[in-house]
Amino acid sequence: xxxxxxxxxxxxxxxxxxxxxxxxxxxxxxxxxxxxxxxxxxxxxxxxxxxxxxxxxxxxxxxxxxxxxxxxxxxxxxxxxxxxxxxxxxxxxxxxxxxxxxxxxxxxxxxxxxxxxxxxxxxxxxxxxxxxxxxxxxxxxxxxxxxxxxxxxxxxxxxxxxxxxxxxxxxxxxxxxxxxxxxxxxxxxxxxxxxxxxxxxxxxxxxxxxxxxxxxxxxxxxxxxxxxxxxxxxxxxxxxxxxxxxxxxxxxxxxxxxxxxxxxxxxxxxxx
Numbered sequence: 001x002x003x004x005x006x007x008x009x010x011x012x013x014x015x016x017x018x019x020x021x022x023x024x025x026x027x028x029x030x031x032x033x034x035x036x037x038x039x040x041x042x043x044x045x046x047x048x049x050x051x052x053x054x055x056x057x058x059x060x061x062x063x064x065x066x067x068x069x070x071x072x073x074x075x076x077x078x079x080x081x082x083x084x085x086x087x088x089x090x091x092x093x094x095x096x097x098x099x100x101x102x103x104x105x106x107x108x109x110x111x112x113x114x115x116x117x118x119x120x121x122x123x124x125x126x127x128x129x130x131x132x133x134x135x136x137x138x139x140x141x142x143x144x145x146x147x148x149x150x151x152x153x154x155x156x157x158x159x160x161x162x163x164x165x166x167x168x169x170x171x172x173x174x175x176x177x178x179x180x181x182x183x184x185x186x187x188x189x190x191x192x193x194x195x196x197x198x199x200x201x202x203x204x205x206x207x208x209x210x211x212x213x214x215x216x217x218x219x220x221x222x223x224x225x226x227x228x229x230x231x232x233x234x235x236x237x238x239x240x241x242x243x244x245x246x247x248x249x250x251x252x253x254x255x256x257x258x259x260x261x262x263x264x265x266x267x268x269x270x271x272x
Contacts, residue, residue: 002021002045002055002057004018005020005045005052005054006018006052006054007041007045007053007209013036015209016038016041016042016052017038017209018210020211021214023185025153026184026185028176028186028199029185029186029187029188029203030188030196030199031043031206032230033212033230034232036208037209038210039189042206043189044078045064046154046156047073047076048064048072048073049069051064059072060076060153073099075152075154076153077150077152077155078158079160080158081189083136083139084131086143091128091129092123092128095131096117096118096149097111097114097149098146099146099149100149114149117148118145121142121145123138123141123142123145135163137163137168139163144157148179152184155179155186156188157187158188159190159192161190161195169195173199176199186201193221193232193234193235197221197235200217200254201217202214203216203221205220206230207230213226213229218254221238222234222238222242222253235254237255241253
């Protein structure tokens with residue numbers, strides 16, 4: 001829960017301006033907005049990397065102002081946009097194992113969890129390799145494996161689709177849905193409107209550190225005024241159907257199946 005949170009960086013940039021939000025357990029939420037809108041700053045408040053200069057953040061009943069990052073990280077895991085910021089071990093296996101060992105898991109549990117995470121993200125063949133030698137997409141997947149290995153209740157993903165091909169994006173979409181069905185709260189900061197449209201999360205639009213919209217995906221991403229205010233683009237299908245509204249099409253189309261149904265509906269009406 002964010003209660004009138006303000007944050008100002010040492011450079012005097014006012015990154016969050018009176019943000020008040022509540023995330024329900026097991027909720028899937030996308031934070032969207034232009035660069036510098038406050039998305040990443042907001043995520044870093046959840047696991048205590050940043051502390052509000054005014055207001056407060058409550059995570060699972062814990063006031064982040066008085067909790068350590070280590071304490072909060074067991075509850076809320078953050079995958080950085082720049083995955084390399086999370087690496088410091090000499091090989092991929094130890095990178096994933098590090099936090100688990102710090103949390104006191106036995107070596108047997110550590111081994112099983114690391115092997116599962118690496119296999120899930122198709123990184124098991126790189127187990128003994130330096131994480132810094134992986135490709136950009138592989139580094140991103142390793143960062144996610146590090147977090148998922150200890151299974152926090154809240155998972156924060158900063159630009160998760162950057163560097164991922166279409167196959168990995170599809171796998172990530174299924175992973176996010178799986179985590180959500182398990183009751184985990186998943187928050188993602190992203191510019192990828194097509195990815196968000198497929199997930200159908202709650203969408204929060206940020207601009208200059210303020211919340212400008214908060215609601216259902218199909219309501220937010222189909223509203224031209226709101227997306228312009230947050231300096232993001234509408235999904236391609238929405239944009240296309242917006243141009244067809246005068247012909248009887250509903251512009252609130254977020255996936256191809258809906259688009260096909262719209263076309264068939266209009267064609268049937270025209271043929272009567």
